[in-house]
Amino acid sequence: MEINQKIKSSEWMTDWEVETSLMQVFVGIKMYTEYTAKIFGVESPVALVIFEKGHIKGQFIDDQYKRIGEELAKKALDEEYLYNWCEAFKKLGDEITVAVHVTPEEFFRNFDEIQKLYQQYGAYQFATKTAYNFLGPTHKDIQDKLENARKYSETFYHDASAMFEKVDTDILSKNPEYQLNEVDCITDSELREYIASGALPDRAVLQNRYSGSIIWGDASGIMVLPSAVFDEVKQFREEQAEQTKELQGQIAQKGLASGRVRVIRSFKNADIDVGDILVTGMTDPNFLPLMKKAAAIVTDGGGLLCHAAIVSRELKKPCIIGTKNATSVLKDGMEVEVDAEKGVVRIISR
16 A cells, blocks of 8 residues: 555544654654664554644554553553663653753764664653553552653753754854755754765755655654655545544543634744633643633643643643644634533534
């Protein structure tokens, strides 16, 4: 089966959705396709990354994700294995936190080591969140240990983004004819070539990648699919979204709420009115002022250990996570009912 047909015929779950550089994704994507299997001895997941003008969605095949999640949860039941897991995660957190607080020159010089650390750390991040989702409330003591391990290096991705911004600035200072959004789309192999020779890819290639790209990763490697595949998959998913009247997801915090939809793809300069329904890919600490105003929170991705789930429980606000495509189905101004007793978002009026 061709990859574009497999994308359209498979049921996908959204694990994360953020605004970040494609460069950062390329540096870390083998955390899924190689290092999760290598470190935890589970099936190597197929990773699908959909990128459009700075907005990125990371997805996995639903059935495969469940198999991997159940296997990771089973491993977490072993007390000794869990202890070693959490300690190794924390140790990597210490190492990668130091590794990303470097100058661009140090980053280039130590790129291979930093990338390997990034991928190993990311595998622990993925495995920890995924195991947590499949343990259930009868294993809260284990969930607490996993949550504490995950929170140990909470600032890593923010710090990593700051590092990549410095790398971008350095590359642009030496190549002023390029634009930031072009440099942001460099792959890890292209970055390695730049470090070795100072050569960057053709600008047209990077511009095309920025407009819309799909990255497919599996045990055999990483591929950037042709732009025609991106266009075909985007149209297919938009048609599906138009026909959807109800969304289902995972309950992060129980409750009921109705209100007007506000779809927020970026926290920058974003605002909502008190009582709006906040709909977004995923949240992070920058979303807290919006979350406090919202009557309820709905996300495309995330699990019970994601930021939206943790904060909604603290705020005691109805929250449904992992709807897969709420930001595509729901539009600004729609009236919806968030039933976080059943994990359903219903469209009242368009």
